Amino acid sequence: MGEEPFFGLDAYHVALATVGAGIILAYWTPRFLSGREPAASALLILAGVAGSSLVPGMPEAVDPRANPHLWEVVSEFAVIIALFGTGIRIDNLASYRRWRPTLRLLAIVMPLTILSVALLGWWLAGMTLAGALLLGSVLAPTDPVLAGDVQVGPPTEGGEHPVRFSLTAEAGLNDGLTFPFVYLCLIVAAEGFAPSVWGWDWLARDVLYRIAVGTLAGAAIGWLLGRVVFTIPRGNVLADTGSGVIALAGVLFCYGVTELAEGYGFIAAFVAGLTMRRVEAQHRFHSRLHNFIEAIEHALTAVLLVSIGGLLPVLLPELDWQHAAIGLALILVIRPLFGWVALAGAGLPGRERAVVAAYGVRGIGSIYYLAYAATHLKFVNEGPLWATVAFTIFASTVVHGLTAGWVMDWVTRSGGPGR
DSSP states (O other): OOOOOTTOOOHHHHHHHHHHHHHHHHHHGGGGTOSSOOOHHHHHHHHHHHHHHHSTTHHHHHOTTTOHHHHHHHHHHHHHHHHHHHHHHOOOOOOHHHHHHHHHIIIIIHHHHHHHHHHHHHHTSOOOHHHHHHHHHHHSSOOTTTOGGGSOOSTTOOOOOHHHHHHHHHHHHHHHHTHHHHHHHHHHHHHOSOHHHHHHHIIIIIIIIHHHHHHHHHHHHHHHHHHHHHTSSTTSOGGGGTOHHHHHHHHHHHHHHHHHTTSOHHHHHHHHHHHHHHHTTTOTHHHHHHHHHHHHHHHHHHHHHHHHHHHHHHHGGGOOHHHHHHHHHIIIIIHHHHHHHHTTTSSOOHHHHHHHHHOOOOOHHHHHHHHHHHHHOOOTTHHHHHHHHHHHHHHHIIIIITTHHHHHHHHHHHHOSOO
């Protein structure tokens, strides 16, 4: 048995060093150019591109076609944390009027987005029906992780602008609401397009039952977690310790129990955050918890974005102009167009309506859903699917990430602090 070389380049360790160096450079380099907090998402992906291109062993370590389960687990955890954090950030649930834009984005824009992207995948890119439906489904949700610049601020700050509220609530809910469509893709891939055979089962189980369980479990566990943290035992509550790890453990418990009950854990995580926040809405613990969750969220997101960048050179041969066109069409045409039409009469002035329509940020949720599908079933178009999703996320970080700051400053200044 031969000895291993003393200076072996293990792909895993190379990947760790490259990811770490990329994250440092992405956050550090912009400080030489601007004092404003940089939109680091695009820079993190570019750091991954450089690492994959220049560092030996990096591509093999991050290729999701070889190990989709790793991507599924890491992105799942990032989305759970982000959804719970999104729920506790929302201060005001006062009226149906505030929810009208969000409900239209969920009920109209998301299904039309899935259908449009699927049709483009089938017609323009020649994908199979199951692959095209999966592409539409995984790219449909907006992202609670990367959309921080367009969402509401930390808890108890108040002044939630309608644009920020609409985009925050949408990102909190549409990750979970995408799951029925992903299950539909898996059914079509396994059994063919035969709604008369599986249609009622899908509707009853994957739509009605799982959404209901996710919502009810999130509300019940969020209420229970609020009591444990804020009221019991009276006079010596956990919130006084300032330990955010208790609430983090609670959301993991909520997600796990909901999934064991065959409900949608993403919906439960968001609803649990909303519900727990209502128990003691103005308690200072929420701000500490938000900071704790945000630190975890940013760390996981940074690792994933550098890794997504590492994918791009590997998957470039799979990305033809048709698939790239689908990603750009989603960001520049499909979402803005359907969003503008769906928000007519929703109570938003023109410029606010335009911003909500345009800023559907794509990100980590898409990675999770594609990894989940790839773990459970082998798709013919798997390489182009990964290439298209990675390219679309990169394009979104450039288009949305580099413009969101000044656009939100413009729309919030013009419309007042909130309504």
